[in-house]
């Protein structure tokens with residue numbers, strides 16, 4: 277997982293409320309293999325970004341050249357609502373975003389983002405509306421997210437504090453995901469396992485299935 | 490001093506490696522089952538990160554949801570729907586890439602994960618088992634702690650570390666006592682419980698089923714009961730192991746043998762919950778008052794004894810419940826106060842991890858023997874092992890003679906991932922566990938019940954009290 281400390285990047289406004297996981301990752305992309313170079317970047321918000329013929333909608337902000345390098349998306353409320361479609365966070369990530377800013381996020385989606393090194397930042401609605409206006413006035417303007425100090429610095433220089441779970445913050449800053457955290461206990465896992473195998477040597481494994489039973 | 494912990498607590502404690510400052514326990518996973526559903530997300534992410542499975546042999550991937558139950562000879566290439574074929578192929582290539590054992594569509598023991606695991610002895614008392622499927626609790630019938638996990642993040646974690654972080658659930662004991670009346674099965678018991686406590690009734694709890702009725706149940710009947718724990722809201726459902734479990738396990742492929750068997754048995758006998766063990770919540774049910782159940786609505790709690798009628802929303806005082814019933818009846822195209830036994834069906838389905846084991850097939854075949862089904866339908870055994878056994882007993886011939894399709898093993902029409910679905914507006918009697926809107930196909934209407942009750946419905950073409958079908 278990439279560490280997240282201070283990010284200064286182009287931000288793109290997305291002034292639509294209740295973007296659900298089905299819009300973030302449309303169902304027809306859901307069963308697609310993710311490989312480097314063939315991931316969910318195209319699928320992300322596909323039907324908002326492209327028309328029925330697959331042509332980019334010129335009026336859609338994300339399609340404007342000024343926002344092409346955006347790494348921050350400033351959304352409206354309830355981003356990520358709907359089904360718990362786990363691929364949705366991957367779609368956000370694969371598109372190249374590192375952070376989302378909005379008035380609220382759906383709970384499961386919020387958790388999935390954090391687990392994948394994506395930072396969802398919750399700010400009061402008037403602040404978010406103000407960010408939209410600034411980004412519209414100066415397409416391509418940058419926002420700074422300072423995670424260690426829990427601050428968002430708007431294009432106009434104003435600073436806005438945000439809340440985040442301290443444990444999650446620590447993991448993001450260090451760039452360690454849940455697997456890395458668990459593997460810090462590797463010695464304990466191995467010791468536990470050895471003891472368990474000794475006490476219950478009959479516990480099953482499925483190796484014989486590979487051998488073709 | 491006697492151990493006052495419940496089965497759940499004992500098995501949980503036995504698997505704690507460390508506890509986080511936030512109160513989450515890092516639990517060791519003895520065995521993990523993987524289905525093709527969303528598991529490719531976990532494999533793909535691991536590939537992107539360059540991670541490897543920690544203990545590959547302690548996993549078993551089984552293709553069950555997306556496999557067709559007919560024409561398998563050509564392998565995945567024979568699957569006409571490309572989306573479905575891709576999912577089947579992805580599990581095969583992912584497991585090959587990561588060295589994870591995989592039961593593919595041609596494996597002689599292939600079947601639904603929750604049927605295969607107990608059948609082959611992968612599930613044993615005291616084990617901690619995970620699977621990326623909501624009906625994982627099925628394995629709790631053997632006294633295992635069987636936990637459903639998410640198909641992406643959690644599965645990836647289990648693959649990469651052989652562990653899972655979880656918080657302890659509250660405990661609930663559901664005691665069922667008394668002798669079951671004629672034709673009343675464990676499916677009716679669990680439906681009766683869900684009808685009473687509701688689909689959220691056990692949310693947040695690890696349930697243990699107890700009492701004389703449960704003790705008298707066969708292994709297969711217990712598996713059906715634990716299977717539907719999630720329909721009551723509980724992710725975990727268990728039964729304290731006893732001789733029924735030990736006899737069932739003895740001799741199975743992965744069960745302990747020889748001296749190990751004796752040691753295992755001695756350990757297993759320390760696991761059962763004592764009668765005076767305290768639970769956070771205790772419920773009790775009288776089995777003698779139960780009747781064969783059928784569902785009439787779009788939630789498993791929407792069910793009644795077969796001699797009942799469709800409820801009248803006007804008589805429901807709770808506003809939320811009234812709205813739900815209104816909508817359910819509209820979807821199910823049912824008129825209030827219709828007698829359940831007057832509801833005509835178009836199709837039957839016998840199968841799913843709830844009711845597709847050999848006993849289930851026997852009880853359906855008993856009703857269908859020498860009779861013709863008035864409607865079309867299919868029977869999909871829970872595993873290839875069950876299929877062979879049923880054929881050895883001649884059950885397939887009974888189903889075929891009745892006019893039903895005898896298929897290969899898989900989830901099939903339970904949720905239709907493999908494309909085997911009902912048509913819009915079709916009404917089915919089904920041995921499955923969920924009757925949600927669209928569960929068996931868009932606009933399809935599902936009535937859930939026991940295998941014998943589905944067989945009775947097949948014979949008359951209506952929901953039918955199986956006790957009225959006599960020789």
Ligand code: SF4
Pocket residue numbers: 553554601603622624841842843899900903904922
């Ligand atoms: S049979 Fe049905 S409930 Fe069981 S695992 Fe398959 S789809 Fe899920």
